[in-house]
Amino acid sequence: MSLFLKDATFVNWETLEFKKSNLKVNQGANGKVEFIETIPLKTRADQIINCQGKFVTKSFGNAHHHIYSVLSRGMPAPKTTPENFYEILKYVWWNLDKKLDIAMIEASALYAAMESLKSGVTFVIDHHSSPFAIEGSLETIAGAFEFLGVSHLLCYEISDRDGMQTGVEGFTQTEHYLKSSQGLVGLHASFTLSDHSLRRAALLVEKFKSGVHIHVAEDQYDQDHCKINYKKTVVDRLNDFGFLNSSKTILAHCLHLSKSEKKLINESPAWVVENIESNLNNNVGCFNAKGLGSQIMLGTDGMHSDMLRSAQYAYFTGQLTNNVNMADIYTRFRNVHHYIQNNGFAGDCENNLVILDYPSPTEMNSENFLGHFIYGFNSKNVEHVISKGEIVVKDRKLVNMNEEDILGFAREMGNKLWKKLRE
Numbered sequence: 001m002s003l004f005l006k007d008a009t010f011v012n013w014e015t016l017e018f019k020k021s022n023l024k025v026n027q028g029a030n031g032k033v034e035f036i037e038t039i040p041l042k043t044r045a046d047q048i049i050n051c052q053g054k055f056v057t058k059s060f061g062n063a064h065h066h067i068y069s070v071l072s073r074g075m076p077a078p079k080t081t082p083e084n085f086y087e088i089l090k091y092v093w094w095n096l097d098k099k100l101d102i103a104m105i106e107a108s109a110l111y112a113a114m115e116s117l118k119s120g121v122t123f124v125i126d127h128h129s130s131p132f133a134i135e136g137s138l139e140t141i142a143g144a145f146e147f148l149g150v151s152h153l154l155c156y157e158i159s160d161r162d163g164m165q166t167g168v169e170g171f172t173q174t175e176h177y178l179k180s181s182q183g184l185v186g187l188h189a190s191f192t193l194s195d196h197s198l199r200r201a202a203l204l205v206e207k208f209k210s211g212v213h214i215h216v217a218e219d220q221y222d223q224d225h226c227k228i229n230y231k232k233t234v235v236d237r238l239n240d241f242g243f244l245n246s247s248k249t250i251l252a253h254c255l256h257l258s259k260s261e262k263k264l265i266n267e268s269p270a271w272v273v274e275n276i277e278s279n280l281n282n283n284v285g286c287f288n289a290k291g292l293g294s295q296i297m298l299g300t301d302g303m304h305s306d307m308l309r310s311a312q313y314a315y316f317t318g319q320l321t322n323n324v325n326m327a328d329i330y331t332r333f334r335n336v337h338h339y340i341q342n343n344g345f346a347g348d349c350e351n352n353l354v355i356l357d358y359p360s361p362t363e364m365n366s367e368n369f370l371g372h373f374i375y376g377f378n379s380k381n382v383e384h385v386i387s388k389g390e391i392v393v394k395d396r397k398l399v400n401m402n403e404e405d406i407l408g409f410a411r412e413m414g415n416k417l418w419k420k421l422r423e
């Protein structure tokens, strides 16, 4: 069954060209979007979406998310107040992720998928951690995402920080998942991974022709640890294991890098993800793209699922660091599509669309689109969302599941998690 978008203003996400037309949106992963003169007379009313005065464009993607942090909103304060980045991980996140069970992961994934879709995001690249509920965790996230209509590229965050057993289970889950699904080899960060584990990860990358998804120099601590223990920089260490050789590799953060490390990344096929709100929240410094080349995407790092908000933060904070312009930020915002498509991953389809109800006080056209993108758009403008040709958000409401049911389940699981955190 096709959908028809009546009287739409279509904005080409690459050229920013505007075209007023009726659109026919075909279903399925290979469904095309066609400009048509007239909608066939005998079309069921529920197949037609009135887009008069609305803007239709490609939906969005998130290049670095952590759905496991969803139930942290408003959680009890840690027993010890963290004073630096390492302590934030130790007392907050590594305490929380150890308490997650499969039901909590499912609630987190359902909520994150709902929040993503309602923000116009139909593709999420997630980096997951649940050291005592590893087996089946990625399948649970994939199931929740697919049920609501979110395409995905998942990985399990392998780390040695919780001992040998969880490290081994991380590898087992990764290998099991990659046998049947598209995904990446997830690694926490250089400072929680031994050479032995990185060697093992390199074998998995080779076996599945995959790439790694890892946090890189998010804080100076990562570099200091690497220099003391391995007598080299973080990027040199990762490069020595061949991780920079893959165009599938995702390096999240990349804040505390030397010129030569940036050059190495710039000359490699690997991708970088900027997560500026998380950087500000953790007080670890600000992302600066200078020297890193053009393969930069944007992510939310688990803070939320709203990519328009992340793009706007990246623009405003970028004024302080290296005078970014609006086109730079729009390119980073949209680079996720190039990453997915150039690497042959599925799910970022032509018929993934967002319909924006954007009543601007000024005219919007091809020439000034970026000004509206930075200063005007927000997730409240997302009225309908189409994923693989099927409507997944209609009139700002989720289609495939009752929103109250997701919220109720998430709150129940949140209370269960918080009880464990207080113990």
Ligand SMILES: [Zn+2]
Residues within 6 Å of the ligand: 064, 065, 066, 127, 215, 252, 301
């Ligand atoms: Zn992260």
